[in-house]
Amino acid sequence: MAQNKYSHLSAAGTDQCSPPLGISTMKLFTGLILCSLVLGVHSQWMSFLGEAYEGAKDMWRAYKDMKDANYKGADKYFHARGNYDAAQRGPGGAWAAKVISDARENIQRFTDPLFKGTTSGQGQEDSRADQAANEWGRSGKDPNHFRPAGLPDKY
Template sequence: MVRADRIREKDRCMKVSTLSLLFTVVLLACLVSEGHGWFSSVRRKVRQGARFAKGAARGARDMYRGYSDMRKANWKNSDKYFHARANHDAARHGPGGRWAARVISNARENWQSGVSGRGHEDTRADQEANRWGRNGGDPNRYRPKNLPDQYMKVSTLSLLLTVVILACLVSEGHGWFSRSASRGVSRGVRRGAKFVKGAALGARDMYRGYKDMRDANWKNSDKYFHARANHDAARHGPGGRWAAKVISDARENWQSGVSGRGHEDTRADQEANRWGRNGGDPNKYRPAGLPSRY
C-alpha cells in the first residue's frame, strides 16, 4: 500500500515537471522564433518584454473594469460607450495594452456572435466602438443620454480640473501680478502663492465631493454633494471660492451641453453650488437615509 502511494506520488511529480518543462520549451521556442536578435541584445529585449507584459496586464485590468461598470450600470444603449471607454483606457498603456484590448475585444465579440445569439450587425457596431476607443477616439461619442456621472472617466475629470485651473490662473490672475509691482513684489508674490494654494485645496475638496457622490450612488443626493463640495472649497479663502466657482460652472456647462440633462436641473445644481459656496449648511439638501460617513 505504501509502495503504491509512493509510485502515484512519483507519477504526479513527473507530470508536474513534464508540464513545467513543456511550458519552458514553448516559451523559449517563441522567444527564439519571434525575438530574432534577442540573444544579441538580451537586456533590451527583456525590458521590452517586461514593458509589454506590464502594459498588457494593465490593459486587461482596464478592460475588466469597463465590463464590470457596464454590468453595474445596466443602462440602456450604453454598451458601445463602455466598449470604447475600456479600449481607450487599455490602449494608454502602450503596445501591450493595445494588444490586450484587441485580443479581449475580439474574443468577446466572437463569443457574442457565435454563442450568445446576437446578430452580426451588433457585433460589427461593437467592434467599431472598440476600434474607436483603441485608436484614441473620445468614448463620449457613444455615451448615452443621462448615464450617471459616476461612470465618467476620473482621469478626464482630473484633466479638466487641472486645465481649467491653470487656464484661469493665467488668463484672470494677471491682475494681482501687475498690482503687486506697486505694492511690493514680495507681498504680491505671497498673496499670489496663498491664492494658488487655496485654489489647489479647493479643487481637492471639489474632487472629493465628486468622488463621494460617485461612491454613494444615492438617489437625489447630487445637490447635497454639490453644496458640500462648494462649502468645503470656499473655506480656503478667495482661491478656494474661485476654484469652486470655476469648476462648478465648467461641470454645469458640460452637463447642459453634452450630457443631455435639462436647463432646470442645471439651474438647481447651480443654486446648491452657490448655497454651499456662500456658507450655507449643505445639510439643507441632504436626502433621507444617506449614510453618515458622507
C-alpha cells in the same frame, strides 16, 4: 574743474562725483519698498493658488463621494458640500469652486442630451438647481440643507 549739481552738499575733501548720502538712501528705501510690495503680492498670489489647489481637491472629493454613494437625490447635497468645503479655504478655494462648478454645468449642458437623452427643459431646470446648490455652499450656508434622508453618515 566743473562743479556738479551736488557739490554744495558734499563735505570738504570728498569725491565731487558721488551723489550725496540722501539720494542713495532714498533709492535704497524706494527699492526696499518696491521689493516688499512685490514679495507681498507674490505671497498673496501663492496663498491664492494654494487655496485654489486645495479647493479643487475638495471639489474632487465631493464628486468621488457622490459617485461612491450612488444615492438618489443626493447630488445637490454633494454640490453644496464640495463648494462649501472649497470656499472655506479662502478666496482661492471659492474661485476654484466657481470655475469648476460652472465648467461642470456647461459641459453637462452638451453631454446630457447626448448621453442621457434628457430634453433641454429638464437639463436646464436641473442645471439651475445644481447652480443654486453650488452658490448655497460657496456662500457658507450649511450643505446639510440638501442632505437627503437616509444618506449614510460617512458622507
